[in-house]
């Protein structure tokens with residue numbers, strides 16, 4: 356069965372030698388509820404980094 | 411009474427000047443010498459370059475802000491530094507040439523007790539024949555005006571695509587020694603996003619042409635992050651992102667010449683080739699802005715004060731040792747000039763001791779490797795640390811009291827991959843430390859609990875929020891000091 360996420364790849368091209376995200380990964384990137392959680396997580400990470408950098 | 415002169419009112423200089431003015435009592439002077447009348451939040455130029463923002467959204471007038479803050483603003487460019495003064499006086503000074511305030515072309519001497527060089531990069535389009543928007547064949551997003559022009563050209567291409575014509579768009583670096591791949595990365599993904607939104611992506615060939623030896627190098631030797639139980643290189647994620655978006659990549663290139671519709675380049679293998687294009691945005695190489703330095707007798711000491719690339723020497727190890735011997739401690743900490751202790755350089759203006767990525771040459775002897783990036787957060791942190799040191803030195807400290815080494819600090823960076831409140835995406839990265847430290851973190855050079863990356867809508871929200879936060883902070887609006895650098 357054809358897989359829409361990889362249909363654009365040319366076999367043996369550099370592009371075909373890497374990983375391509377599937378539907379779930381792509382969906383989660385713009386899933387508002389999940390991204391609200393990620394928003395909080397990334398902000399926390401960045402705060403941690405800023406605190407570590409200002410010594 | 412002391413006078414601190416800040417050359418350059420960009421990200422790092424504006425940070426240094428505004429904090430110094432806030433901390434020093436009114437009997438001390440803070441002077442900013444900068445040639446533009448407007449301050450520009452450069453990261454948002456990407457959105458101007460695809461028409462998502464207007465120039466007015468990313469700039470503001472400096473004059474009222476500096477008036478309100480009681481900072482002496484000279485709309486001028488610095489020309490020369492005289493750190494020993496002249497035959498007549500021991501007081502150090504710089505010479506400036508006005509570019510505005512009704513004094514265009516007038517020259518003046520400006521004495522200082524402390525000098526901060528925050529002049530950023532010279533956009534050296536001239537290094538590659540035919541590069542850049544001023545008489546060349548490529549566009550740029552490095553200034554707000556460049557980005558306005560890039561957007562106009564991009565929309566001509568979109569119109570042709572809509573009319574059914576095939577178009578080739580090439581984005582990347584215009585010389586073997588470029589840095590700032592991040593900006594080009596943002597631009598290519600924003601273009602892809604806009605082409606898809608316009609329903610014409612299938613008619614366009616989108617190509618990444620870069621001096622990086624591998625995708626995801628970004629001038630910092632790449633980075634590793636923990637993901638799905640693996641520790642994976644940025645190479646894998648970058649390749650995945652380009653492949654997912656149906657983009658080709660051409661690696662390890664030194665662009666030698668750009669003609670109408672044709673980019674000529676050498677590769678790391680030593681081959682020469684060309685790429686045809688209808689639209690190209692290639693980042694120029696950066697150099698120092700061409701300041702000269704003179705001693706008391708008027709003899710030229712530019713070589714003593716500046717590295718050959720025009721960036722100012724600070725407390726770094728410039729011995730030129732080979733890659734195998736590089737250490738994190740080669741990177742400057744106080745950003746103080748070793749010969750003139752009242753002179754500092756911050757942001758892009760300081761001379762890095764060496765690259766961060768592994769140096770590479772092709773068989774013809776052409777160096778092809780990204781030069782070290784100095785992004786917004788480290789630049790502003792350097793500005794603030796030097797301001798703290800100068801404040802303390804004015805108040806009696808003998809030596810700089812604060813440090814901001816890129817091998818001891820992290821950087822958070824959000825790289826836009828398309829704008830839109832529900833459809834936008836950005837890569838949110840944190841890297842610690844910025845300069846890989848293979849002694850402390852063998853194998854990957856970085857602390858994996860602080861080095862992270864992910865793509866998603868949340869990143870776009872953060873990038874959008876940061877735009878307003880930094881425009882607010884730079885205009886010294888209420889609460890500006892609590893917004894981190």
Ligand SMILES: Cc1cc2nc3c(=O)[nH]c(=O)nc-3n(C[C@H](O)[C@H](O)[C@H](O)COP(=O)(O)OP(=O)(O)OC[C@H]3O[C@@H](n4cnc5c(N)ncnc54)[C@H](O)[C@@H]3O)c2cc1C
Nearest residue numbers: 418420421422452453487488529530593757758784785786
């Ligand atoms: C398109 C683009 C996108 C970017 N996106 C990001 C991003 O998303 N995140 C990030 O962290 N970083 C980003 N950066 C990098 C960021 O803009 C730089 O790190 C930052 O601007 C460096 O600060 P600086 O103060 O050293 O230089 P600048 O901000 O460039 O400031 C230098 C100032 O000096 C002035 N000057 C020049 N010559 C003279 C002279 N002779 N005398 C006096 N003044 C002079 C200039 O006019 C300018 O105002 C981006 C860069 C570009 C080009």
